[in-house]
Amino acid sequence: MNFHDKIHELIKALKETNEYKTFLSLKEEIKKDDVTYEKLKKFKTKQQEHHMKYLEGKEIPENELQQMQDLYAELTKNEACRQLLESEIRINVLLADMQKIIANGIKDIAEF
Secondary structure (H helix, E strand, C coil): CCHHHHHHHHHHHHHCCHHHHHHHHHHHHHHCCHHHHHHHHHHHHHHHHHHHHHHCCCCCCHHHHHHHHHHHHHHCCCHHHHHHHHHHHHHHHHHHHHHHHHHHHCHHHHCC
């Protein structure tokens, strides 16, 4: 058994899920609308920046949080955008499940 081959199989299995296929389809649909796609990219960039600040223990200013909430509210008025963001959440749940299963499977490494 090749470890890396198994990882590639896992990725292939993820890509075969309805959640992944739906996400890609919605992303392609949104790309056709340049304005919405740019707003979505801006939102995702800001979301990553906020996540990094959180991980670094930095406080996020209230006005930045409000800007994110406003942008999110604007994006979710677009049905495809709303569905894409919901689809992304479902993929993240799958990834969290995968991480939990792996962690449970190798408890003997972490436990002393």
